[in-house]
Amino acid sequence: MDIQDRQDDELVRQLFCTTRIFSRTLNGCVAPLGLHSSEWMVLNFIHLNSGIAQADLIRHFKVEAAAITRTLSRLEKKGLISRHPMEKGRGKYIELTASGQDLFAQAEP
Template identity: 95%
Template sequence: MDIRDRKDDELIRQLFCTTRIFSRTLNGCVAPLGLHSSEWMVLNFIHLNDGIAQADLIRYFKVEAAAITRTLSRL
C-alpha cells in the first residue's frame, strides 16, 4: 500500500466518523420530537418545498421509493 492509498483510507475514515457524529447529534436533537434524523430531513425538506411530489423526494434523497413511502407513512 503506497502513501496515497493510506491518505485515501484516512480521508474515508474521517468522513465516515464525521457523518456518524453528525447523524448521532441530529438524532439526539430530534428524538424529543419523536423523530429520527431521516424523518426530520424529509419533513424539513417538505416544509421548505411546499407541494413537492413524492417522486421528487425519491430523486432528491436518492433512495428507493419504498423508503420514502415508509418515512411518509410514519410521519
C-alpha cells in the first residue's frame, strides 16, 4: 500500500467517524422531541420547501423510495406532515401540519 492509498483510507475513516458523531449528536438533540435524525432531516427539508413532491425528497436525499415512504409514514402518524395527491400526474406533495410547524419551531433553535 503506497502513501496515497493510506491517505485515502485515513480520509475515508475520518469522514465515517465524523458522520457517525454528527448523527449521534443530532439524534440526541431531536430524541426529546420524539424524532430520529432521519425524520428531522426530512422535516427540516419539508419546512424549507413546503409543498414539495415526494419524488423530489427521494432525489434530494438520494435514497430508495421505500426509505422516504417509511419516514413520511412515521411523520404522518405523528401528525407532523400531510400528504396530498398532486393535481397533475401521479405522486404526492408534502407539507407540514400545524403540529409539525409547532414542533419545528421548538426544535429549530
